[in-house]
Amino acid sequence: MAESWTVLKILKWTSGYLAERGIDNGRLDAELLLADLLQLDRVGLYLNFDRPLNAAELTDFRQRVGRRARREPLQYILGRAEFWSLPFRVGPAVLVPRPDTEVLVEEALARATPAARILDVGTGSGAIAVALAHELPAARVAAVDISKEALLLAAENARVNGVAERVTFTPGNLHALADGEFDLVVANPPYIAATDLAGLMPEVRDFEPQLALDGGSDGLDAYRALARQASKLLVPGGWLLVEVGAGQAPAVQELLAAAGFGELFCRADYAGIPRVVGGRHI
Ligand code: GLN
Numbered sequence: 463m464a465e466s467w468t469v470l471k472i473l474k475w476t477s478g479y480l481a482e483r484g485i486d487n488g489r490l491d492a493e494l495l496l497a498d499l500l501q502l503d504r505v506g507l508y509l510n511f512d513r514p515l516n517a518a519e520l521t522d523f524r525q526r527v528g529r530r531a532r533r534e535p536l537q538y539i540l541g542r543a544e545f546w547s548l549p550f551r552v553g554p555a556v557l558v559p560r561p562d563t564e565v566l567v568e569e570a571l572a573r574a575t576p577a578a579r580i581l582d583v584g585t586g587s588g589a590i591a592v593a594l595a596h597e598l599p600a601a602r603v604a605a606v607d608i609s610k611e612a613l614l615l616a617a618e619n620a621r622v623n624g625v626a627e628r629v630t631f632t633p634g635n636l637h638a639l640a641d642g643e644f645d646l647v648v649a650n651p652p653y654i655a656a657t658d659l660a661g662l663m664p665e666v667r668d669f670e671p672q673l674a675l676d677g678g679s680d681g682l683d684a685y686r687a688l689a690r691q692a693s694k695l696l697v698p699g700g701w702l703l704v705e706v707g708a709g710q711a712p713a714v715q716e717l718l719a720a721a722g723f724g725e726l727f728c729r730a731d732y733a734g735i736p737r738v739v740g741g742r743h744i
Contacts, residue, residue, distance in 0.1 A: 467520060469496065470511035476527050483531045491536050495526045498540055533664035546593035550619050555611035557674040559589035562731045563650050566705050566738050567593045569729050570648050573701045573740075576600045581695060583636060583649040583688065584608075586674055588616030588629070590648055595625035603629045606639060609673060636691040647692045650705040651684030653677040681707060685714050689721035696743040703740040711736035 467475075473492050480488030497507045499522055515523065529539050537543040537558045543550050545559035546567055552558055567590060574580065577600040582591040585605035595603045603625075607613050613631045620626040632639065654675045659667060666675065677683050685704060692702040702723060706714050711728045718726055723741030731737035 466514040468511065469500075469507060469513050469515070472496065472515060472520075472523065473507075476523075479527065480531060483533075485530065485533070491530055492527070494536060495530065495539065496523060499523055499526065534669050535665045538669060543587070545587075545589040546596070548593060548596060548623050550587050550589055550592070551615055551622070552587050553611075553615060554669060555609055555671060556587040556615055557650075557670050559587055562733075562735075562737055563589065563705055564593075565729055565731045566590060566648060566650060566703060567597075569703055569738050569740060570594055570646060570701075571597055573703070574598055574601065574646055577602075578645040579643065580604070580646045580648065581606070581639065581644045583647065584651050584674070584684070585616050585631070586612050586650070588619040588631075590650060591616065591629050592619050592623050592625055594648070595620070595629050596623055601628065604632065604639060604644070605629055606632045606634055606636070608633065608635055609671070612671075636687065636695070639695060643697055644695050645697055645700045647688070647696055647700070647702045648704070649684070649688055651677065651688065653681045653684065653705070653707040653710060655679065655681035677707075680713075681710060682713055682717065685710075685717050689717045689723070693721055693723070693743050698743060700743045701740055702743065703738060705737060706739050708735050711739050714739045715741075 476492035477489035480491055493504050493507055497504050526539055535558050537552050538554055543552045543558050546564055580594055580601055580603045582605045585591050585607045591603045591605040610633055613633055617631050620629045652675050654677055656676055656679050715726050718741040724744040725742040727740050728736050729738040
Protein backbone atom coordinates (compact mmCIF):
# COMPACT_ATOMS: atom_id res chain seq x y z
CA MET A 463 0.00 0.00 0.00
CA ALA A 464 1.27 3.46 -0.84
CA GLU A 465 2.44 5.45 2.14
CA SER A 466 -0.25 7.94 3.10
CA TRP A 467 0.10 11.70 3.11
CA THR A 468 -0.24 13.00 6.63
CA VAL A 469 -0.73 16.64 7.59
CA LEU A 470 2.92 17.02 8.59
CA LYS A 471 4.27 15.27 5.55
CA ILE A 472 2.25 17.30 3.09
CA LEU A 473 3.09 20.55 4.89
CA LYS A 474 6.78 19.82 4.57
CA TRP A 475 6.47 18.89 0.93
CA THR A 476 4.36 21.93 0.11
CA SER A 477 6.69 24.38 1.92
CA GLY A 478 9.59 23.19 -0.19
CA TYR A 479 7.57 23.26 -3.39
CA LEU A 480 6.30 26.81 -2.83
CA ALA A 481 9.80 27.99 -1.83
CA GLU A 482 11.12 26.61 -5.13
CA ARG A 483 8.49 28.69 -6.88
CA GLY A 484 9.87 31.84 -5.28
CA ILE A 485 7.25 32.21 -2.55
CA ASP A 486 8.74 33.62 0.65
CA ASN A 487 6.38 32.26 3.29
CA GLY A 488 5.78 28.86 1.76
CA ARG A 489 5.31 27.10 5.07
CA LEU A 490 2.84 29.67 6.39
CA ASP A 491 0.84 29.65 3.16
CA ALA A 492 0.78 25.85 3.18
CA GLU A 493 -0.51 25.85 6.75
CA LEU A 494 -3.19 28.44 6.03
CA LEU A 495 -4.39 26.62 2.91
CA LEU A 496 -4.51 23.25 4.64
CA ALA A 497 -6.08 24.57 7.85
CA ASP A 498 -8.82 26.19 5.77
CA LEU A 499 -9.42 23.00 3.80
CA LEU A 500 -9.65 20.84 6.93
CA GLN A 501 -11.61 23.52 8.78
CA LEU A 502 -9.08 23.74 11.55
CA ASP A 503 -7.11 26.65 12.90
CA ARG A 504 -3.31 26.50 12.79
CA VAL A 505 -3.12 25.12 16.34
CA GLY A 506 -5.59 22.43 15.28
CA LEU A 507 -3.32 21.59 12.40
CA TYR A 508 -0.37 21.14 14.77
CA LEU A 509 -2.45 18.83 16.96
CA ASN A 510 -3.26 16.72 13.91
CA PHE A 511 0.18 16.24 12.34
CA ASP A 512 -0.37 12.49 11.99
CA ARG A 513 -3.82 12.76 10.46
CA PRO A 514 -3.86 11.21 7.00
CA LEU A 515 -5.55 13.09 4.16
CA ASN A 516 -8.19 11.24 2.18
CA ALA A 517 -8.25 11.23 -1.61
CA ALA A 518 -10.75 14.09 -1.93
CA GLU A 519 -8.79 16.27 0.47
CA LEU A 520 -5.57 15.56 -1.39
CA THR A 521 -7.08 16.51 -4.73
CA ASP A 522 -8.53 19.68 -3.33
CA PHE A 523 -5.29 20.62 -1.57
CA ARG A 524 -3.16 19.99 -4.65
CA GLN A 525 -5.42 22.25 -6.66
CA ARG A 526 -5.06 25.08 -4.10
CA VAL A 527 -1.30 24.65 -3.92
CA GLY A 528 -1.16 24.75 -7.73
CA ARG A 529 -2.96 28.10 -7.72
CA ARG A 530 -0.58 29.50 -5.12
CA ALA A 531 2.43 28.14 -7.03
CA ARG A 532 1.20 30.12 -10.05
CA ARG A 533 1.43 33.13 -7.71
CA GLU A 534 -2.27 33.72 -7.18
CA PRO A 535 -2.57 35.70 -3.91
CA LEU A 536 -3.32 33.47 -0.93
CA GLN A 537 -6.29 35.66 -0.03
CA TYR A 538 -8.00 35.06 -3.38
CA ILE A 539 -7.63 31.30 -2.93
CA LEU A 540 -9.08 31.51 0.58
CA GLY A 541 -11.64 34.09 -0.55
CA ARG A 542 -11.00 36.21 2.50
CA ALA A 543 -8.57 38.58 4.16
CA GLU A 544 -8.28 40.33 7.47
CA PHE A 545 -8.12 44.11 7.76
CA TRP A 546 -8.31 46.15 10.96
CA SER A 547 -8.83 42.76 12.68
CA LEU A 548 -12.14 42.41 10.81
CA PRO A 549 -13.02 39.70 8.29
CA PHE A 550 -13.40 40.68 4.61
CA ARG A 551 -14.44 38.66 1.60
CA VAL A 552 -12.11 39.27 -1.31
CA GLY A 553 -11.80 38.15 -4.91
CA PRO A 554 -10.15 39.20 -8.13
CA ALA A 555 -12.42 42.26 -8.50
CA VAL A 556 -10.78 43.95 -5.52
CA LEU A 557 -7.31 44.69 -4.23
CA VAL A 558 -6.38 42.54 -1.24
CA PRO A 559 -6.52 44.93 1.74
CA ARG A 560 -2.96 45.78 2.92
CA PRO A 561 -1.84 46.37 6.49
CA ASP A 562 -0.28 49.67 5.28
CA THR A 563 -3.77 50.99 4.70
CA GLU A 564 -4.61 50.62 8.39
CA VAL A 565 -2.50 53.75 8.91
CA LEU A 566 -5.01 55.65 6.78
CA VAL A 567 -7.81 54.38 9.02
CA GLU A 568 -5.88 55.53 12.11
CA GLU A 569 -5.37 59.02 10.70
CA ALA A 570 -9.02 59.24 9.69
CA LEU A 571 -10.13 58.21 13.18
CA ALA A 572 -7.85 60.84 14.70
CA ARG A 573 -9.74 63.54 12.74
CA ALA A 574 -13.30 62.25 12.55
CA THR A 575 -16.01 63.59 14.83
CA PRO A 576 -18.31 60.88 16.28
CA ALA A 577 -21.13 61.53 13.79
CA ALA A 578 -18.86 62.29 10.84
CA ARG A 579 -20.13 62.01 7.27
CA ILE A 580 -17.38 60.16 5.46
CA LEU A 581 -16.76 59.47 1.77
CA ASP A 582 -14.52 56.58 0.65
CA VAL A 583 -13.53 56.92 -2.99
CA GLY A 584 -12.63 53.70 -4.80
CA THR A 585 -13.74 51.53 -1.91
CA GLY A 586 -12.80 48.16 -3.45
CA SER A 587 -13.48 45.49 -0.83
CA GLY A 588 -14.89 48.22 1.42
CA ALA A 589 -12.01 47.76 3.85
CA ILE A 590 -11.59 51.45 4.77
CA ALA A 591 -15.31 52.30 4.73
CA VAL A 592 -16.26 49.30 6.85
CA ALA A 593 -13.40 49.75 9.35
CA LEU A 594 -14.36 53.42 9.86
CA ALA A 595 -18.07 52.65 10.23
CA HIS A 596 -17.16 49.88 12.69
CA GLU A 597 -15.07 52.22 14.86
CA LEU A 598 -17.46 55.18 14.67
CA PRO A 599 -20.93 53.85 15.56
CA ALA A 600 -22.65 57.17 14.81
CA ALA A 601 -20.84 57.89 11.55
CA ARG A 602 -22.32 57.55 8.07
CA VAL A 603 -20.13 56.42 5.22
CA ALA A 604 -20.69 56.77 1.48
CA ALA A 605 -18.55 54.44 -0.59
CA VAL A 606 -18.10 54.75 -4.35
CA ASP A 607 -16.34 52.56 -6.87
CA ILE A 608 -16.43 52.29 -10.63
CA SER A 609 -16.41 48.49 -10.36
CA LYS A 610 -19.89 47.03 -9.76
CA GLU A 611 -18.35 43.69 -8.78
CA ALA A 612 -16.27 45.45 -6.14
CA LEU A 613 -19.38 47.16 -4.76
CA LEU A 614 -21.18 43.82 -4.40
CA LEU A 615 -18.30 42.48 -2.33
CA ALA A 616 -18.03 45.69 -0.33
CA ALA A 617 -21.75 45.61 0.48
CA GLU A 618 -21.41 42.03 1.66
CA ASN A 619 -18.46 43.05 3.82
CA ALA A 620 -20.55 45.81 5.36
CA ARG A 621 -23.25 43.24 6.21
CA VAL A 622 -20.80 40.70 7.61
CA ASN A 623 -19.32 43.37 9.87
CA GLY A 624 -22.67 44.72 11.03
CA VAL A 625 -22.42 48.21 9.53
CA ALA A 626 -24.63 47.88 6.43
CA GLU A 627 -27.22 50.33 7.74
CA ARG A 628 -24.68 53.16 7.88
CA VAL A 629 -22.71 52.57 4.71
CA THR A 630 -24.15 53.33 1.28
CA PHE A 631 -22.59 52.09 -1.93
CA THR A 632 -22.79 54.03 -5.18
CA PRO A 633 -21.41 52.97 -8.53
CA GLY A 634 -19.34 55.55 -10.33
CA ASN A 635 -16.68 58.07 -9.49
CA LEU A 636 -16.64 61.32 -7.57
CA HIS A 637 -19.02 62.97 -10.00
CA ALA A 638 -21.73 60.59 -8.80
CA LEU A 639 -21.66 62.57 -5.54
CA ALA A 640 -21.36 66.10 -6.87
CA ASP A 641 -23.76 67.42 -4.22
CA GLY A 642 -22.28 65.65 -1.23
CA GLU A 643 -21.50 67.26 2.08
CA PHE A 644 -18.75 65.40 3.82
CA ASP A 645 -16.58 65.98 6.85
CA LEU A 646 -13.94 63.54 5.68
CA VAL A 647 -12.94 62.17 2.28
CA VAL A 648 -10.63 59.14 2.26
CA ALA A 649 -9.15 57.16 -0.62
CA ASN A 650 -6.62 54.50 -1.44
CA PRO A 651 -6.63 55.29 -5.15
CA PRO A 652 -4.72 53.54 -7.92
CA TYR A 653 -1.21 55.00 -7.68
CA ILE A 654 1.22 52.81 -9.57
CA ALA A 655 2.87 54.66 -12.48
CA ALA A 656 1.91 52.90 -15.72
CA THR A 657 5.59 52.19 -16.48
CA ASP A 658 6.03 50.47 -13.07
CA LEU A 659 3.14 48.03 -13.50
CA ALA A 660 5.25 45.41 -15.28
CA GLY A 661 7.78 45.34 -12.43
CA LEU A 662 5.26 44.53 -9.67
CA MET A 663 5.26 41.18 -7.86
CA PRO A 664 3.47 38.53 -9.94
CA GLU A 665 0.75 38.26 -7.29
CA VAL A 666 -0.12 41.91 -7.84
CA ARG A 667 0.69 42.29 -11.53
CA ASP A 668 -1.01 39.14 -12.77
CA PHE A 669 -3.97 38.86 -10.41
CA GLU A 670 -5.02 42.11 -8.76
CA PRO A 671 -7.31 44.45 -10.70
CA GLN A 672 -5.46 46.89 -12.94
CA LEU A 673 -8.25 49.39 -12.27
CA ALA A 674 -7.16 49.53 -8.63
CA LEU A 675 -3.46 49.90 -9.44
CA ASP A 676 -2.89 51.97 -12.58
CA GLY A 677 -2.44 55.60 -11.62
CA GLY A 678 -1.64 56.85 -15.12
CA SER A 679 1.70 57.90 -16.58
CA ASP A 680 3.19 59.29 -13.34
CA GLY A 681 0.88 57.45 -10.93
CA LEU A 682 -0.71 60.70 -9.76
CA ASP A 683 -3.82 60.95 -11.97
CA ALA A 684 -6.22 59.96 -9.23
CA TYR A 685 -4.76 62.52 -6.81
CA ARG A 686 -5.26 65.31 -9.36
CA ALA A 687 -8.92 64.36 -9.70
CA LEU A 688 -9.36 63.95 -5.94
CA ALA A 689 -7.74 67.27 -5.10
CA ARG A 690 -10.02 69.01 -7.59
CA GLN A 691 -13.26 67.30 -6.57
CA ALA A 692 -12.81 66.84 -2.85
CA SER A 693 -12.83 70.55 -2.08
CA LYS A 694 -16.32 70.69 -3.61
CA LEU A 695 -17.52 67.75 -1.53
CA LEU A 696 -16.01 68.72 1.83
CA VAL A 697 -17.50 71.09 4.35
CA PRO A 698 -15.17 73.93 5.37
CA GLY A 699 -12.68 72.44 7.83
CA GLY A 700 -13.20 68.93 6.42
CA TRP A 701 -10.24 66.65 5.72
CA LEU A 702 -9.02 64.84 2.63
CA LEU A 703 -6.79 61.86 3.48
CA VAL A 704 -5.18 59.66 0.86
CA GLU A 705 -2.86 56.69 0.80
CA VAL A 706 0.20 57.28 -1.39
CA GLY A 707 2.86 55.06 -2.96
CA ALA A 708 6.52 55.10 -1.91
CA GLY A 709 8.09 58.41 -2.90
CA GLN A 710 4.82 60.13 -3.85
CA ALA A 711 4.14 62.06 -0.64
CA PRO A 712 5.85 65.36 -1.61
CA ALA A 713 4.14 65.49 -5.03
CA VAL A 714 0.74 64.71 -3.54
CA GLN A 715 1.20 67.35 -0.84
CA GLU A 716 1.96 69.84 -3.58
CA LEU A 717 -1.18 68.88 -5.47
CA LEU A 718 -3.28 69.35 -2.33
CA ALA A 719 -1.64 72.69 -1.59
CA ALA A 720 -2.28 73.86 -5.16
CA ALA A 721 -5.95 72.88 -4.79
CA GLY A 722 -6.20 75.11 -1.70
CA PHE A 723 -5.87 72.55 1.08
CA GLY A 724 -4.13 73.62 4.28
CA GLU A 725 -2.69 72.00 7.43
CA LEU A 726 -0.99 69.44 5.21
CA PHE A 727 0.51 66.43 6.94
CA CYS A 728 2.20 63.17 6.08
CA ARG A 729 2.26 59.95 8.09
CA ALA A 730 4.61 57.01 7.63
CA ASP A 731 3.47 53.39 7.75
CA TYR A 732 5.01 50.84 10.13
CA ALA A 733 7.79 50.16 7.63
CA GLY A 734 8.74 53.86 7.82
CA ILE A 735 7.45 54.70 4.32
CA PRO A 736 5.47 57.97 4.02
CA ARG A 737 2.05 56.45 3.36
CA VAL A 738 -0.75 58.87 4.16
CA VAL A 739 -1.03 62.47 3.03
CA GLY A 740 -3.80 64.75 4.18
CA GLY A 741 -4.98 68.29 4.16
CA ARG A 742 -7.84 70.41 5.35
CA HIS A 743 -10.37 72.21 3.20
CA ILE A 744 -10.14 75.79 4.43
N1 GLN B 1 -0.28 49.06 -2.28
C1 GLN B 1 -0.46 48.48 -3.58
C2 GLN B 1 0.84 47.89 -4.07
O1 GLN B 1 1.86 48.50 -3.92
C3 GLN B 1 -0.96 49.49 -4.59
C4 GLN B 1 -2.28 49.97 -4.22
C5 GLN B 1 -2.73 51.15 -5.01
O2 GLN B 1 -2.33 51.41 -6.14
N2 GLN B 1 -3.58 51.86 -4.39
O3 GLN B 1 0.85 46.80 -4.56
